[in-house]
Amino acid sequence: MAAPAGVHDMIHHLIQAPGDRRLVKEDDEALFERFGVPADARPVLRTGYRDDLYALGIHPNLIMKWLIWSGRLTIKGFPISYYFDRR
Amino acid sequence: MGQIVGAFATSHVLGAPDGVEDQAERVFQGMREIGARLRALKPDVLVVLTSDHLNNFRVDVPAPFAVAADAVLTPYGDMGLPTDPIPGAPDFALGLAAFCAEQGLPVDAMDGVRPDHGVMIPHGVADPERQIPTAIFYVNSVLDPSPAPAQCWTAGALLKRFVEQQRPAHERVALLAGGGLSHWLAVPQEGRVNEDWDRWFMENLVSGHAEELTRLTNAEILDAAGNGGLEVAAWIAMAGAVPQAKGEILYYESLPSWASGMGGVAMSV
Numbered sequence: 001m002a003a004p005a006g007v008h009d010m011i012h013h014l015i016q017a018p019g020d021r022r023l024v025k026e027d028d029e030a031l032f033e034r035f036g037v038p039a040d041a042r043p044v045l046r047t048g049y050r051d052d053l054y055a056l057g058i059h060p061n062l063i064m065k066w067l068i069w070s071g072r073l074t075i076k077g078f079p080i081s082y083y084f085d086r087r
Numbered sequence: 088m089g090q091i092v093g094a095f096a097t098s099h100v101l102g103a104p105d106g107v108e109d110q111a112e113r114v115f116q117g118m119r120e121i122g123a124r125l126r127a128l129k130p131d132v133l134v135v136l137t138s139d140h141l142n143n144f145r146v147d148v149p150a151p152f153a154v155a156a157d158a159v160l161t162p163y164g165d166m167g168l169p170t171d172p173i174p175g176a177p178d179f180a181l182g183l184a185a186f187c188a189e190q191g192l193p194v195d196a197m198d199g200v201r202p203d204h205g206v207m208i209p210h211g212v213a214d215p216e217r218q219i220p221t222a223i224f225y226v227n228s229v230l231d232p233s234p235a236p237a238q239c240w241t242a243g244a245l246l247k248r249f250v251e252q253q254r255p256a257h258e259r260v261a262l263l264a265g266g267g268l269s270h271w272l273a274v275p276q277e278g279r280v281n282e283d284w285d286r287w288f289m290e291n292l293v294s295g296h297a298e299e300l301t302r303l304t305n306a307e308i309l310d311a312a313g314n315g316g317l318e319v320a321a322w323i324a325m326a327g328a329v330p331q332a333k334g335e336i337l338y339y340e341s342l343p344s345w346a347s348g349m350g351g352v353a354m355s356v
Contacts, residue, residue, distance in 0.1 A: 008146050015142055051275050060273035060314055061141045061229050067273075075346060078103035080167045083115050087122070087215040 001057035006035035007045070011062045014069065024069040050074060089254030091247060092261055093128040094329045094354040095121045095213075096292070096322040099137055099205045099265030101166075102345030110340040115212075117338025117351045121263070122213035124353055130261035132176050133219040134246065136321040137205040137265035138228040140165075143197065151234040152192065152242055154180035155200035155223040163201040168211065173202075176220040179254070183222065186249040192242060197225075205318075209265040219261075226324050228266070228317035236308070237301040239320045243327020250328075264325035266318025268339075268348035274314060282341040284311045285348040288319060293334035293352055297326035315347065322352075329354050 010031055014021050023031050032042050044052050049072060053063045067073040097118055104111035125133070142163045144150050157175045164170040184194040202210070206223055214221070224246065226239055234242070250260050268285040271277050291300055300323050308316050326332070334354035341348050 012141075012145055050273055050277065054274055059141070059146045059229075062146065063273040065141075076103040076105065076344070078101075078105070080101070080169075082104060083101050084169070084211060084215075086115070087119065087212055 003057040003059065004038050004041035006037040007041065007056070007058055008062060010035035010037060011065055015065065021069045024066070025071065088252065088256060089250040089258035089260055091250055091328060091356055092130060092259045093125055094262040094325050094332065094356050095125055095352065096264035096325050097121055097209050097351035098267055098347060098349040099208050099318070100345065100347060101208055102342060102347070107342060107344055110342055113338055114340050114342070114349045118209065118212045120337050121351050121353060125213045125261050125263060128259065128261055130219060130259045132179050132258065132260045133210070133214065133221045134224055134260060134262050135206050135210055135221060135265065136224045136226055136262065136324050137209070138318050138321060139225055140203050140205055141229055142203040143200050144227060144230060146230065149230050149232060150195045150225070150227055151230070151232065151238070152187070153195035153197050153225040153227065154184045155202070156181055156196045156198050157200055160200060160202055160221065160223070162207045163203040166204045168204055168207045171217060173210065173214075173217045174220045176222040179220070180222040182253055183224065183246065183249050186253055187242065187245050190245050192238075192245055205265055209263055213263055224324070226321040228320045233305050233317050234320055235305055236303045236320065236323050239324040240298065240301045240327035243324040244330070246324070247328040262325050262328055264321040266321045267312070267316055268319065268350045269312035270315035270347035271313035272315040272346065276313065277346050278343045279313065280341045280343050280348045281312055282348060285339065285341070285350055289336050289339065289350055289352055292322065292326055293336055293354070295331055295333045297323070298330065300326070326354070329356050332356055
């Protein structure tokens with residue numbers, strides 16, 4: 001199943017433009033408009049979790065990024081310094 | 088001729104230690120052991136074989152194999168990883184890409200690469216001082232098509248020939264593959280780990296039967312080890328550069344809370 005139009009382009013843009021990632025929480029509509037994301041995909045992008053986004057056809061690695069930027073990642077975070085300070 | 092002086096493979100992620108402190112520590116100490124052994128070999132060049140996570144490649148532009156051509160590589164900084172630059176090895180990387188192309192294996196040469204955790208966790212543990220010139224050899228398993236195990240073995244064989252035929256005399260090259268083991272990432276099966284398969288895979292690798300892994304298809308790996316399990320492609324490429332070598336499993340932990348089987352091996356080169 002292919003991802004809805006514009007979704008992969010939108011996430012790829014955010015990978016390269018970290019400053020725009022704030023829009024995911026603050027003005028997602030502007031992002032959706034800019035990348036032509038279909039109206040029926042927007043609610044899922046706005047509130048959906050991993051399986052909802054997967055069902056939409058979004059690439060798993062891009063799902064991870066979207067969930068991180070939208071604050072909905074379910075895998076627990078940690079400071080890398082916990083390990084790297086002891087290398 | 089140059090020489091491959093060491094070959095290692097490790098999972099290329101770390102996770103939250105909460106609730107799995109002992110396992111997390113064994114993983115980290117296993118990675119540290121790999122790093123210590125690698126540094127003791129005093130390599131002139133470190134080749135990191137791994138997959139990108141769509142931070143440097145687009146999902147709609149297939150690039151099964153690629154090298155980073157940059158003289159200085161600034162990490163992407165995902166997972167909060169340090170972004171201090173690391174020295175690249177552009178002469179090695181570009182030479183490898185050209186050599187592979189001459190032998191019929193297309194390898195893209197990329198500028199402006201910002202290595203993500205797939206490179207920087209194993210590299211960061213292996214070379215904390217960031218001193219070893221590093222050639223990143225991407226074996227991209229997140230793009231469609233993902234390179235088949237047999238292709239990866241061929242890529243490793245070409246890497247070996249390149250080092251032996253094209254590199255300066257006495258150049259010491261260490262290989263560090265990253266990725267795997269079984270994990271299902273951002274899919275409904277996330278959290279599943281196939282420990283039996285992971286151990287079977289590593290046992291083949293360290294018992295001198297790595298070439299048998301080339302009989303696997305990506306569909307079989309996907310079914311048994313998940314979409315993240317396809318990252319073992321980098322391990323197979325590493326093994327192809329040291330054919331018939333046996334090795335040692337340095338660590339293995341099944342960590343569902345990290346959504347991953349975690350393992351590491353050292354080959355006897």
